[in-house]
Amino acid sequence: MASTILYKTAIMLILIGVGILCAKTGLISKSSNKDLSKFVLQVINPVVIFMSYQTDYRTELVRNLLLTFVIALGTIGLAIALSYVFVRRKEGRESEIERFSAVYSNCGFMGIPLVNAIYGDEGVFYLTAYITVFNLIVWTHGVILISGEKDFRQVIKVFFSPTIIAIFLGMVTFFLRFRLPGPAAEALGLIREVNTPMAMIVSGVTIAGTNVPKMLKNYRVYYVCLLKLLIVPFIISVPLALLTGVDETVRMTVLIASAAPPATMCTLLSLRYGKNSIYASEIFAAGTILSVVTLPLIVQTTEHLTKIL
Numbered sequence: 121m122a123s124t125i126l127y128k129t130a131i132m133l134i135l136i137g138v139g140i141l142c143a144k145t146g147l148i149s150k151s152s153n154k155d156l157s158k159f160v161l162q163v164i165n166p167v168v169i170f171m172s173y174q175t176d177y178r179t180e181l182v183r184n185l186l187l188t189f190v191i192a193l194g195t196i197g198l199a200i201a202l203s204y205v206f207v208r209r210k211e212g213r214e215s216e217i218e219r220f221s222a223v224y225s226n227c228g229f230m231g232i233p234l235v236n237a238i239y240g241d242e243g244v245f246y247l248t249a250y251i252t253v254f255n256l257i258v259w260t261h262g263v264i265l266i267s268g269e270k271d272f273r274q275v276i277k278v279f280f281s282p283t284i285i286a287i288f289l290g291m292v293t294f295f296l297r298f299r300l301p302g303p304a305a306e307a308l309g310l311i312r313e314v315n316t317p318m319a320m321i322v323s324g325v326t327i328a329g330t331n332v333p334k335m336l337k338n339y340r341v342y343y344v345c346l347l348k349l350l351i352v353p354f355i356i357s358v359p360l361a362l363l364t365g366v367d368e369t370v371r372m373t374v375l376i377a378s379a380a381p382p383a384t385m386c387t388l389l390s391l392r393y394g395k396n397s398i399y400a401s402e403i404f405a406a407g408t409i410l411s412v413v414t415l416p417l418i419v420q421t422t423e424h425l426t427k428i429l
Contacts, residue, residue: 125376126416128237132230132320133412139324153325157384160318165228166286167311168236169251172244173290174305177297181245184370188249191366191374195356196257199223199378202352207344214396216265217386218340221403222347224258225380227251228283229323230411233316234380235373243373248287250377255284258385266386267393326384327405335402344382345407349414353379357418361425372419379418381407 142148148156175181203219225231227250235243259278264270278284293299300308335341356378360371382404390397 123416124238125234125419126412128234129412129415132233132316133409135317135320136324136327136408138317139321139326140328141324142321143325143328148321148325150325150329153322156318156325157322160315160322161228162282164311164315164318165232166282167308168232168244168315169248169283170286170290170293171305171308171312172241172248173294174299175241175245175294177294180367181242184246184367185249187366188246188370188374189253191360191363191370192250192253192377194359195374195378196223196253198356198359199352200257200261202355203347206347206351213340214399216268217390217396217400217403218344220262220265220386220389221344221382221400221407222352224254224262224383224385225348225377226323226383226404226408227254227377227380229319229384230380230408231377233319234415235376237316238376239369239373243369246370246373247377248290250374251283252287254377255281258383262385263389266389266395323384323408326387326401327408330401330405331398332405335406338399338402341399341402341406344403345410348382348403348407349379349410350418353414353418354421357422357425361422364426372422375419375422376415379411379415381411 139148143153200223203222207215207218207222209215227247231247231250232244235247239246255278299305353375357375360375363371384404387397387400387404389395390400
């Protein structure tokens with residue numbers, strides 16, 4: 121499986137390179153990229169999620185979906201605890217951005233195309249549970265962490281986001297065993313197919329706007345990436361490897377979502393609340409590139425742990 125992930129992440133890296141090229145040649149501007157990012161997050165990702173529920177009802181799927189909710193809650197909670205252990209407050213250090221980046225992953229942009237490529241609709245089906253838990257926690261703990269303010273009104277807004285609406289509608293159609301008619305299913309299927317290239321190209325354009333020389337000189341960027349991509353996922357992989365009674369697709373889907381590179385949301389929230397968005401984007405850029413190597417490594421390590429434990 122590690123070789124499959126390496127192959128898929130290599131493809132994603134090439135697509136990211138296309139995005140960088142588009143940015144450097146002026147084909148996609150920063151403002152255009154923001155619109156494309158919204159299109160991916162608010163249209164394409166919800167379609168991918170909704171279509172993952174267009175599958176035959178099986179008791180096993182329901183059981184595994186509920187298990188994914190519980191495991192996702194546990195792994196994100198563990199990641200939050202670890203972020204406070206490994207990132208200490210210090211004068212002049214952007215500890216909030218570092219903690220956020222060490223916890224929250226690009227489980228939508230990177231997770232959906234990667235899980236879809238490996239496990240298909242079933243993997244995305246389980247990933248929706250992780251994404252739901254992720255959204256609820258990131259819009260509470262994550263926003264409080266970056267803003268320094270307790271604004272629980274954000275939680276209400278989460279339930280009206282396209283992603284959560286897609287999950288809700290998907291669940292309704294799944295449990296009612298309603299399948300879309302042919303033309304509608306094929307049309308949404310075509311939208312689903314562009315998810316990976318669009319998400320990666322948008323990521324590439326974002327990375328192109330990063331000051332690479334400055335990023336390479338900042339050792340804290342490497343430290344945060346080490347936490348997010350290796351240390352935290354490795355610690356999470358141990359209890360996942362012990363859950364031998366849980367379906368492998370569930371365990372590996374949660375692991376891939378947890379080990380995905382730092383979330384772009386850190387940059388967006390930093391811009392919104394006047395934090396160091398440049399530093400956040402540097403961590404995102406470095407983490408996205410390094411994940412091509414670290415994701416297969418984490419998956420392979422977990423596979424070995426499962427056999428040993």
